[in-house]
Amino acid sequence: MLFIFSCILLHLASLTTAQTDCSNDVGNYTTNSNFKRNLNSVLSSLDSNTQIDYGFYNLSVGQPGPDQANVIALCRGDIGVDDCQNCIRNSSGKILQACPNQKEAIGFEDTCILRYSNKSIFGVVEDSPKYFIWNTANATDVNQFNQALQTLMSRLRSTAASGNSLRKFATGDETAGFNTIYGLVQCTPDLSEPQCDDCIAGAIQDIATCCDGKRGARIRKPSCNLRYEVDRFYGVTPATPQLPASPSPQAPSVPPPPPPAERKKRNNARTIIIIVVSTVSVVILMISCICLYLRIRKPKEKVETVDEMITAESLQVDFIPSQPAFFMNSSTYQSDISSSMDYNSRVAHSSEAKTEALPLSANEASITELYPR
Known part of the structure; x- marks a missing residue:
């Protein structure tokens, strides 16, 4: 009501x-x-x-x-x-x-x-309140007029809904017999494309309720509106404004090539650096190898020195202990000497006469048998 x-x-x-x-x-x-x-x-x-x-x-x-x-x-x-x-x-x-x-x-x-x-x-579709204003004059051929009006509104609806977030607006005209219908549709640009499309579609359906067969009407809602007349009522429709393009990343600036003299200096400096680094690396490698070799060889030299000490020094007796741990049995020694001489006399008779008994020296004695005390 x-x-x-x-x-x-x-x-x-x-x-x-x-x-x-x-x-x-x-x-x-x-x-x-x-x-x-x-x-x-x-x-x-x-x-x-x-x-x-x-x-x-x-x-x-x-x-x-x-x-x-x-x-x-x-x-x-x-x-x-x-x-x-x-x-x-x-x-x-x-x-x-x-x-x-x-x-x-x-x-x-x-x-x-x-x-x-x-x-x-x-970003919210609002349908209420909505207002209707219509022209009191009727179309001559209502069916023909309504058919042309539906064609025009459907086309404008699609155009307006596909607009961007700055403008969702469309105007146009359609011939209906001897008349031309001029139309306009618009949504608030904060709506999405489906929201705008639905809002205008609802307004188009309202035409049959309030303004069927009328030569002109306006339907206004908070989120969208439409208007049509048999006389042109709008001005030149400007192009839809474009959204500002996002700034593209700037390519890093390439410095200009240096002059030939400066380039030559840079090349010479680079060459010197390469030579110095290579030389130092080789020297460090050689020193490392020498140190490693010496570390491996040192234990071996110590072992050889110990062997030499045992071989050379252990065979010399520098003094005669007053009470040796072992002593020679003279009788056994004389018997061994006699046996040895008898054996030697049989083997070499020519040297028998030359064999003399040598005095025994305690420092030069060759120990044949040792007896414990």
Whole structure:
């Protein structure tokens, strides 16, 4: 019932195309509240922002919570920056007058939409509230007109949805018998392509509900809108602005080649360094080999020295102990000598006469048998 009443009221007030809606769903604010200060700040920034030239603003002021002011402003894609800012400025004043203490409100103007809220509204499809304005005149051939209108709206819907995050906007025309239908569709660019497509598709379906067979109509929703007329109502549609390209990584700068003289000096220095390093490496290697050889050979020399000491020194008796551990038995010694001489006399008779008994020296004795004491 409220929906039908809104359509009738807007139709009776078709001379003005501005609408304002104040919502009490998210609460109210007072004059000196933090939300009021945040809202005034963000609306002022819209008016003074000269950097955005594509007609879409989405700004926030304040910490996330009940006092944060989130604002979306969308201008029609075929108007310039000055007209866009004038429209937003006018809409802002009207909203603050119509909704003096509501934390959520929206205003529709002929060439712009402005809405704010303390809840998150970015990237979210919002279908309510929606407004219908239609031309009271009917098409001559309703079926032919509706068929051409559906063809036009489907084409524009696809074009607008495929736009980027700066603009989702499309205009065009389609012939319907003796008439030409001019159409326009638009989404807030913060929506994704499927979100925009669904929003416009819903608005196209609403045509049959409110405006079937009418020669012109407007359907406005917070996230998207469409309009068609049999007279051209839009200006030249500018090209969709391109997103700024991400800076490509710069290639490292290559220094210019040095002059020949400097290059020759560098080559000579490099050669000298190579020679010095090679020489030092060889010397270090040789020293290492020598040290390793000496370490291996040293134990062997010690063993040979000990052997020589045992061979040369152990065979000399430098003194005769007063009480030797062993003594010679004279009788046995004489017997051995006699036996030896007898044996020698038999072997060599010619040397028998020359054999003399030699005196025994204790220092030069050859010990044949040793007897313990």
